[in-house]
Amino acid sequence: MATYDFLFDALGLRAWCDSGKSADGPVSMADLLAKTGKTTETTIWDLPFPSLDSLNDACGAIAQSRDLTKGVGDGFLAIKGVLRFVLDPLTQPLSWILDGTLSAFEAAPWWIMFPVLMVVVFVASKSLRLVGFVTACLALLAFIDHYDHAMQTLAIIFVCAFLCVLLGVPIGIAMSRNDRLQRVTIPILDMLQTLPPFVYLIPLIFLFSVTEPKLYGIAIILYAIVPVVRLTDLGIRLVDKDVIEAADSFGMTDSQKLFGVQIPLALPNIMAGVNQTIMMSLAMVVIASLVSAPGLGVLVLRGIRNLELGVGLVSGLGIVLLAIILDRVTKAALDRVNAAQKQ
Amino acid sequence: MSKKIKISISKLYKIFGQDPKAALEHVLAGTGKSELLAKHEHVLGLQDINVDMQEGEITVIMGLSGSGKSTLIRHLNRLIEPTSGKVEVDGRDVLGYNEEELRNLRRETMSMVFQKFALLPHRTVAENAGTTLKVRGVPRATYLAEAAKWLERVGLKGFGNHYPHQLSGGMQQRVGIARALTSNAPIMLMDEAFSALDPLIRTDMQDLLLELQAELHKTIVFITHDLDEALKLADHLVILKDGYVVQQGEPQDILLNPNDPYIEDFVSDINRARVLRVRSIMTPLQDGQVPADAHGEVDFDDTLESMIAKSGGDTSHSYVVTRDGQAVGTLEMTHLVKALVPRAASEAGARKY
Numbered sequence A: 001m002a003t004y005d006f007l008f009d010a011l012g013l014r015a016w017c018d019s020g021k022s023a024d025g026p027v028s029m030a031d032l033l034a035k036t037g038k039t040t041e042t043t044i045w046d047l048p049f050p051s052l053d054s055l056n057d058a059c060g061a062i063a064q065s066r067d068l069t070k071g072v073g074d075g076f077l078a079i080k081g082v083l084r085f086v087l088d089p090l091t092q093p094l095s096w097i098l099d100g101t102l103s104a105f106e107a108a109p110w111w112i113m114f115p116v117l118m119v120v121v122f123v124a125s126k127s128l129r130l131v132g133f134v135t136a137c138l139a140l141l142a143f144i145d146h147y148d149h150a151m152q153t154l155a156i157i158f159v160c161a162f163l164c165v166l167l168g169v170p171i172g173i174a175m176s177r178n179d180r181l182q183r184v185t186i187p188i189l190d191m192l193q194t195l196p197p198f199v200y201l202i203p204l205i206f207l208f209s210v211t212e213p214k215l216y217g218i219a220i221i222l223y224a225i226v227p228v229v230r231l232t233d234l235g236i237r238l239v240d241k242d243v244i245e246a247a248d249s250f251g252m253t254d255s256q257k258l259f260g261v262q263i264p265l266a267l268p269n270i271m272a273g274v275n276q277t278i279m280m281s282l283a284m285v286v287i288a289s290l291v292s293a294p295g296l297g298v299l300v301l302r303g304i305r306n307l308e309l310g311v312g313l314v315s316g317l318g319i320v321l322l323a324i325i326l327d328r329v330t331k332a333a334l335d336r337v338n339a340a341q342k343q
Numbered sequence B: 001m002s003k004k005i006k007i008s009i010s011k012l013y014k015i016f017g018q019d020p021k022a023a024l025e026h027v028l029a030g031t032g033k034s035e036l037l038a039k040h041e042h043v044l045g046l047q048d049i050n051v052d053m054q055e056g057e058i059t060v061i062m063g064l065s066g067s068g069k070s071t072l073i074r075h076l077n078r079l080i081e082p083t084s085g086k087v088e089v090d091g092r093d094v095l096g097y098n099e100e101e102l103r104n105l106r107r108e109t110m111s112m113v114f115q116k117f118a119l120l121p122h123r124t125v126a127e128n129a130g131t132t133l134k135v136r137g138v139p140r141a142t143y144l145a146e147a148a149k150w151l152e153r154v155g156l157k158g159f160g161n162h163y164p165h166q167l168s169g170g171m172q173q174r175v176g177i178a179r180a181l182t183s184n185a186p187i188m189l190m191d192e193a194f195s196a197l198d199p200l201i202r203t204d205m206q207d208l209l210l211e212l213q214a215e216l217h218k219t220i221v222f223i224t225h226d227l228d229e230a231l232k233l234a235d236h237l238v239i240l241k242d243g244y245v246v247q248q249g250e251p252q253d254i255l256l257n258p259n260d261p262y263i264e265d266f267v268s269d270i271n272r273a274r275v276l277r278v279r280s281i282m283t284p285l286q287d288g289q290v291p292a293d294a295h296g297e298v299d300f301d302d303t304l305e306s307m308i309a310k311s312g313g314d315t316s317h318s319y320v321v322t323r324d325g326q327a328v329g330t331l332e333m334t335h336l337v338k339a340l341v342p343r344a345a346s347e348a349g350a351r352k353y
């Protein structure tokens, strides 16, 4: 006899319970134990929490927990078709861009990539020392034959961070201008930021095929877009009220104000957001190797799967080097913006 | 001199809060500022403001912090919308303007100078000064040339390629003034424009403003909490307290005939010799008779301070007052000495000690 029988008896629901009892429902561990015939004396210490499973024992009409998980799974699979139908074409360009960029980075010989990256670093930071440092790091990676993997990782980060900025900045601007939108968006951002990255991958795997680049592309973008959205919103809201008032008093239109005052003055915050977005893309691209993202993460994964300690550690070092490069370069660009806006 | 009213404010009320219209009923029924806040949780910003500002004059609005000065000046270009009342510029009601007309008003008729300068930190000094033309779509070369002209005029020649943070406070506010002048607007609104500056710099800036005004004859609305500054600049002085006008008129007149203890408090600390002018205390000539025993001639607009220096402190002297070479009155030094002592303050002082 189950613990909570009395409850349903008292409520007069016994008939309803028995009518709902299905013999072919999934069997729970407790049922199996009960079948062994070992009926134990129940004391107050054994009182189970009135969970779905223990209520099901007393009343067959109540679902078991595994019905719930099954239901959620089935529900997701049921809408999967529709979601896919909508999302697949919508996100297809992401696959193309990722494929294209990856093959471009792979196809370009090192003696072209190196100068190109050096120029990019110089334009962003205006610092020859940093250019030297970055070149040394890349040379080290190339020297230990991790160049190809590093370039794949860079290519993915390049695409995803770029798209994060492209989507995130306008979202942040819209949030800063509309309090209601901000109230709706912030919980979503909180959720995206607190969900462990692994959790994103689960629905995505069912939605798209694992071999498609957009699968990890979406995972990275969802994870890394949060800081740039947040800091754009914050940055624009923090723009000096006096300057905004001055802009109004000179008869600026909304767009003159946005592009001439608000975005430039929010730029230090936006750049800080871009820096974080890039760092988070790097973190996610490593995890995304689980779903076939190429790059250094694949080597780390090999290290874990095959217990190849050396492979794992060396590629980990490569990731650290990439992280330092990306952080330094974006911070240097941020410092330049800050210096120009000192008040 | 035929005067023209450039800006006319009438029956202006501003109430901050959830339901200003309802609160306005209470105010019209006689509820005061503190009562309105305590009972109805609305802030009475301005009540029944009626001010006419003459073309080509400096109208100074003075009052303690929180008296509603900034609120009032922001009604002129509608940075703040009134609860009720009328604001006319050149005879047209600004409150009826649509968005387009309002933008044109702000671009072409009024320009503003701010207490905290409010320059764009990411733009050079020249670009900042040119902003007011840039917003109108004027080509870059044109607005930079115009900006350079006004920067030179305010004493910032050669600083065009600096950034605001490289300049001192006084220089930054010169940029603010150049920016307002570049717009070529006939009206200039200045909200405590010099309050953030050191005293010496502030004096320089006041001199600069008067110098510019002598040449440009703008209609200037100047806000300050400093009576010395108000008296130095004002053609017309409006004194605000708790959102209403306590007294307005010619500054000399207010100084000599304050009509409220609040103003008496204000004026009791002032250096009257430096502020009062001969014209305010002279005796007008009766039937064109110039007294024979005068010690000399003084100008209508001389300050009492210069008179004291001239007479060497001798109170027995008397002078003929002239205006444009014509004798218009006489001045007894004994009269002058009496005028130096504020009436109310001397009574209060006598009571205190």
Ligand SMILES: Nc1ncnc2c1ncn2[C@@H]1O[C@H](COP(=O)(O)OP(=O)(O)O)[C@@H](O)[C@H]1O
Binding pocket: B016, B017, B043, B044, B045, B063, B064, B065, B066, B067, B068, B069, B070, B071, B072
């Ligand atoms: N947006 C607002 N909401 C509520 N009260 C306000 C607002 N703006 C100004 N006030 C109030 O109106 C009064 C006048 O303010 P203000 O015009 O800034 O004074 P001043 O410039 O003379 O120091 C003050 O009591 C202030 O608290």
Ligand SMILES: [Mg+2]
Binding pocket: B069, B070, B071, B192
């Ligand atoms: Mg103020």
